[in-house]
Amino acid sequence: MSDFRQQALDYHAYPVPGKISVELTKSAETVNDLALAYSPGVAEPVREIAADAKNAYKYTAKGNMVAVISNGTAILGLGNLGPLASKPVMEGKALLFKRFAGLDSIDIEVKHRTTEDFINTVENIADTFGGINLEDIKAPECFEIEKALIERCNIPVFHDDQHGTAIVTAAGMLNALEIQGKDINDALIVCLGAGAAAVACMELLIKCGAQREHIYMLDRKGVIHTRRDDLNEYKQMFANNTDKRTLQDVIADADVFVGVSGPDLLSADELKLMADKPVVFACSNPDPEIKPEVAYAARQDLIMATGRSDYPNQVNNVLCFPFIFRGALDVRATAINDEMKIAAVEAIRSIAKEPVPQEVLTASGVTELEFGPQYIIPKPMDPRLLPRVAKAVAEAAVATGVAQIELPENYMGDK
Ligand SMILES: NC(=O)C1=CN([C@@H]2O[C@H](COP(=O)(O)OP(=O)(O)OC[C@H]3O[C@@H](n4cnc5c(N)ncnc54)[C@H](OP(=O)(O)O)[C@@H]3O)[C@@H](O)[C@H]2O)C=CC1
Ligand SMILES: CC(=O)C(=O)O
Numbered sequence: 001m002s003d004f005r006q007q008a009l010d011y012h013a014y015p016v017p018g019k020i021s022v023e024l025t026k027s028a029e030t031v032n033d034l035a036l037a038y039s040p041g042v043a044e045p046v047r048e049i050a051a052d053a054k055n056a057y058k059y060t061a062k063g064n065m066v067a068v069i070s071n072g073t074a075i076l077g078l079g080n081l082g083p084l085a086s087k088p089v090m091e092g093k094a095l096l097f098k099r100f101a102g103l104d105s106i107d108i109e110v111k112h113r114t115t116e117d118f119i120n121t122v123e124n125i126a127d128t129f130g131g132i133n134l135e136d137i138k139a140p141e142c143f144e145i146e147k148a149l150i151e152r153c154n155i156p157v158f159h160d161d162q163h164g165t166a167i168v169t170a171a172g173m174l175n176a177l178e179i180q181g182k183d184i185n186d187a188l189i190v191c192l193g194a195g196a197a198a199v200a201c202m203e204l205l206i207k208c209g210a211q212r213e214h215i216y217m218l219d220r221k222g223v224i225h226t227r228r229d230d231l232n233e234y235k236q237m238f239a240n241n242t243d244k245r246t247l248q249d250v251i252a253d254a255d256v257f258v259g260v261s262g263p264d265l266l267s268a269d270e271l272k273l274m275a276d277k278p279v280v281f282a283c284s285n286p287d288p289e290i291k292p293e294v295a296y297a298a299r300q301d302l303i304m305a306t307g308r309s310d311y312p313n314q315v316n317n318v319l320c321f322p323f324i325f326r327g328a329l330d331v332r333a334t335a336i337n338d339e340m341k342i343a344a345v346e347a348i349r350s351i352a353k354e355p356v357p358q359e360v361l362t363a364s365g366v367t368e369l370e371f372g373p374q375y376i377i378p379k380p381m382d383p384r385l386l387p388r389v390a391k392a393v394a395e396a397a398v399a400t401g402v403a404q405i406e407l408p409e410n411y412m413g414d415k
């Protein structure tokens, strides 16, 4: 067994199995403590919440709690391995919520027969949480699930693989194109993958200036084009009126490659066909569409990102979901709208252009990081992400009328 594989298994197994636990926030030592925490004292907040549901934010952990919910149908790029196998990833998301944004989070893996069953299950438990982070649910069901839950729940429901990925991709892409001296309006874009992440990434890039007709999207059958009769309504939005059929056909002269599909699907020869100074985001986890060492051996004029922590330029939704939920929950937003997403894009990309704090350099094991091809986006452990992204998101929620309370006074200081 490889060293790294064993290390990863040991990390999850010891000293206790898993990555999260529950801790108490109140004393429960004395008879008096128990009389307050449980019977009879607990009856008082019960009556308050029954009289006004908003009191759940005052007397329970609801307002600081996000449910990470999956059915395990698209676990990273590993595929449909079922709900239980998705648990380490979902515990991982809960770990990241706590570590980076101080949000309590619990993973819920749902076994279900129909899509409606899944929607009903989540709807029926939604009120207990401040927000719901849907994770690793495959397309196209994920689109129907998110839409239905947004309609039926009055807390933020956010499919991370769609919108978290799109926000971070847009932030990194705008910075990378700026460094390469290219304009997103003119960029020829190839997106390998046509699922949850792909559709949301391309829709957000279009909101940031990309031209829909400059985007070629591919699924397992090749280029998505108007003469195909096997396209779902989400793929149809990206159907190109073209004779091009393969990745080789569309990658020639492309400025941008976004991979949200699977491992090792972009060859060095295909990469060589791209335009000068290309941007290559090989975001499939854990194994990218092309390994950075293979890409740099083929050409050096590219900017390259992956979804992984162990290469430069980690384009991964971890840069978004803890902070967007922090901002949304702090103003009790009922939704996470486009304005909040764009605010997150701008906040994330702006941090990369500023001097990097020493603690980030230390945690990254480097002596220097400067805005440029090897540093287009902040590192997840950058302490500026929490105040800057959360505040931008909370302000956008207030400005667009989805916040239920005002921004707390001196929110996140003046970071
Ligand atoms: N870095 C990051 O932050 C993130 C990365 N990702 C990565 O993106 C990938 C997709 O995730 P997600 O969108 O949630 O999953 P989905 O299941 O919703 O979509 C997967 C898509 O990839 C396509 N695909 C799979 N294999 C191939 C192939 N050999 N050739 C062409 N297309 C292929 C599928 O095609 P078809 O429609 O024909 O089945 C489908 O359109 C995963 O690897 C995941 O790790 C996802 C979210 C965040
Ligand atoms: C990062 C992530 O959410 C994924 O690969 O699915």
Ligand SMILES: [Mg+2]
Pocket (backbone or CB within 6 Å): 076, 135, 136, 160, 161
């Ligand atoms: Mg995911």
